[in-house]
Amino acid sequence: MNDIILKAEDLYFSYDDENTHSLNGLSLSIRRGKKVAFMGANGSGKSTFFLCCNGINRPAKGKLYLDGEPFDYSREGLLKLRSKVGIIFQDPDNQLFSASVYQEISFGILNLGVSEEEAKKEVENVIDYLEITPFRHKPTHALSGGQKKQVSIADILVMHPEIIILDEPAAALDPRHTTMVNKIVNQLTENGITVLMATHDVNYALEWADEIALFHEGKVLIHGSPLEVFTNHTALAMTNLEQPAVLQLFESLCKKGILKPSLPLPRDLKTLEGYIENINEKTFYGGSRLMNRETNKAILVVSFGTSYEETRKVTIDAIEADIAQAFPDHKIYRAWTSKMILAKLAKRDNLIIPNVKEAMELMRKDGITDVIVQPTHVINGIENDLMKEDALSYQEDFHSITFGTPLLTAEEDNLAVIQSIVDEFSALPEDEVLVLMGHGTTHYSNAIYAALDYQFKDHGYKNFFLGTVEAYPSMESLLRMVKEYQPKKVVLAPFMIVAGDHARNDMASDDPDSWRCQFEKAGFAVSSVLKGLGEYPGIRRLFIRHVKDAIALQTL
Numbered sequence: 001m002n003d004i005i006l007k008a009e010d011l012y013f014s015y016d017d018e019n020t021h022s023l024n025g026l027s028l029s030i031r032r033g034k035k036v037a038f039m040g041a042n043g044s045g046k047s048t049f050f051l052c053c054n055g056i057n058r059p060a061k062g063k064l065y066l067d068g069e070p071f072d073y074s075r076e077g078l079l080k081l082r083s084k085v086g087i088i089f090q091d092p093d094n095q096l097f098s099a100s101v102y103q104e105i106s107f108g109i110l111n112l113g114v115s116e117e118e119a120k121k122e123v124e125n126v127i128d129y130l131e132i133t134p135f136r137h138k139p140t141h142a143l144s145g146g147q148k149k150q151v152s153i154a155d156i157l158v159m160h161p162e163i164i165i166l167d168e169p170a171a172a173l174d175p176r177h178t179t180m181v182n183k184i185v186n187q188l189t190e191n192g193i194t195v196l197m198a199t200h201d202v203n204y205a206l207e208w209a210d211e212i213a214l215f216h217e218g219k220v221l222i223h224g225s226p227l228e229v230f231t232n233h234t235a236l237a238m239t240n241l242e243q244p245a246v247l248q249l250f251e252s253l254c255k256k257g258i259l260k261p262s263l264p265l266p267r268d269l270k271t272l273e274g275y276i277e278n279i280n281e282k283t284f285y286g287g288s289r290l291m292n293r294e295t296n297k298a299i300l301v302v303s304f305g306t307s308y309e310e311t312r313k314v315t316i317d318a319i320e321a322d323i324a325q326a327f328p329d330h331k332i333y334r335a336w337t338s339k340m341i342l343a344k345l346a347k348r349d350n351l352i353i354p355n356v357k358e359a360m361e362l363m364r365k366d367g368i369t370d371v372i373v374q375p376t377h378v379i380n381g382i383e384n385d386l387m388k389e390d391a392l393s394y395q396e397d398f399h400s401i402t403f404g405t406p407l408l409t410a411e412e413d414n415l416a417v418i419q420s421i422v423d424e425f426s427a428l429p430e431d432e433v434l435v436l437m438g439h440g441t442t443h444y445s446n447a448i449y450a451a452l453d454y455q456f457k458d459h460g461y462k463n464f465f466l467g468t469v470e471a472y473p474s475m476e477s478l479l480r481m482v483k484e485y486q487p488k489k490v491v492l493a494p495f496m497i498v499a500g501d502h503a504r505n506d507m508a509s510d511d512p513d514s515w516r517c518q519f520e521k522a523g524f525a526v527s528s529v530l531k532g533l534g535e536y537p538g539i540r541r542l543f544i545r546h547v548k549d550a551i552a553l554q555t556l
């Protein structure tokens with residue numbers, strides 16, 4: 001069987017001897033069993049095309065095919081065509097011409113040469129099916145508009161056509177009759193009949209149609225799925241059509257950040273209602289703001305971690321406490337990134353601290369909707385990148401995840417860090433040097449250490465030095481530079497959030513490789529300050545500023 005049931009090829013039709021063309025080179029293919037809505041401005045040619053489809057109008061140029069066969073305009077050919085393609089006119093008075101309902105409905109089928117008996121059976125069936133019985137004995141002229149419409153549908157249905165054309169079936173019908181006609185139309189398509197319907201009701205067309213043929217000046221401007229057509233704003237404007245209300249509302253909710261534009265476009269209000277109803281359960285429905293539920297905000301403070309309880313209390317705990325105090329409307333969560341430390345604490349102290357993924361999971365279970373992730377990492381290195389990746393793997397579970405920046409990110413961070421260290425060591429005499437021990441990394445962000453060392457001096461603090469355990473500036477260069485300064489004493493302090501392993505062992509221990517021993521060996525008096533950066537109030541204030549910046553980003 002031919003998939004294309006009806007085809008129009010380059011049709012031209014004129015009502016006034018070719019002065020104006022009501023069809024102007026129209027081509028269109030209709031697939032079998034589809035529900036196609038014909039839309040377009042008044043006078044764009046829909047009704048003229050319909051009349052071509054059952055042979056009432058004969059195009060001056062171009063061809064029509066039914067089931068692949070060119071239209072046959074002979075008397076028999078037209079009879080056959082009209083039994084297969086039935087038109088239900090907009091105004092039933094243009095269609096009904098028999099005196100009684102029974103005569104009216106049986107006229108077409110008898111014309112096809114069906115026996116009286118057979119015709120009677122068919123007519124009774126359709127009278128029953130379309131609920132015409134209560135007024136079947138009335139003369140047609142005495143019927144109401146809705147009843148006339150029922151009879152005009154019966155006229156066509158009784159012939160068992162393959163294609164039914166409805167020209168604005170709901171025009172002049174009350175809501176009850178509109179619903180009835182819609183129900184009949186739905187039943188027709190369920191039975192595999194191809195239905196072409198002219199309508200100006202964009203909302204109905206979006207919900208009902210498989211395809212839309214949008215007419216413009218006697219031609220088809222676009223023929224596509226309802227969503228294709230109704231999201232084409234240019235085509236809609238050209239044809240005086242409004243976008244369906246459900247799509248307007250969906251687009252507006254997306255623009256406001258309430259729904260995600262990546263959601264499938266809704267074709268009916270029920271689908272849109274479902275999106276809104278489930279916005280909290282299915283977070284991928286939501287945009288950047290929640291609508292109908294209170295937002296549950298949290299700050300996840302992510303640290304590398306430490307196994308030294310003493311330093312933890314005065315650094316990580318203190319940072320978290322300050323953040324909690326500064327943002328009372330946020331719940332504070334903790335995550336640590338060092339697997340080794342987490343395993344050690346679990347084994348040694350039975351202390352379970354979540355990693356980033358576990359903390360995200362915990363927040364999800366607690367019903368948190370918006371998360372600020374604030375690392376206490378010093379630089380934007382590998383640790384920070386991995387932490388972000390882990391947090392973002394939970395993106396679908398939250399309405400928003402926003403990252404605060406590590407300690408040293410922007411130019412003003414460098415200055416603030418310098419200021420907090422200078423404040424802390426304001427009593428340092430000029431003939432002593434402060435040597436800060438950073439961690440260092442192979443990541444390109446390591447350059448910040450040398451830059452900061454330079455900046456100390458640039459701001460007049462010539463006796464402040466910054467090196468790293470694992471990268472540049474190394475102990476070697478530090479020794480060289482410190483020797484050049486010729487201080488009386490070297491004061492060592494960690495440039496790390498906590499004063500943990502590195503501070504105790506690599507910096508201050510008796511190990512001959514420790515910085516203390518190396519400086520002593522070079523002839524300097526050395527003292528060590530075992531104080532992590534987290535203990536400096538200026539550093540804690542800087543983290544609070546980073547959280548504030550992240551919150552500002554989140555609410556943009």
Ligand SMILES: Nc1ncnc2c1ncn2[C@@H]1O[C@H](COP(=O)(O)OP(=O)(O)OP(=O)(O)O)[C@@H](O)[C@H]1O
Nearest residue numbers: 015016022040041042043044045046047048049215
């Ligand atoms: N019987 C007729 N005699 C003369 N001109 C006609 C006739 N029927 C339609 N036209 C003209 O043909 C053009 C197309 O009209 P048609 O009725 O096909 O448009 P339509 O898209 O069905 O409009 P509507 O949405 O108003 O039903 C219009 O310019 C109209 O004035």
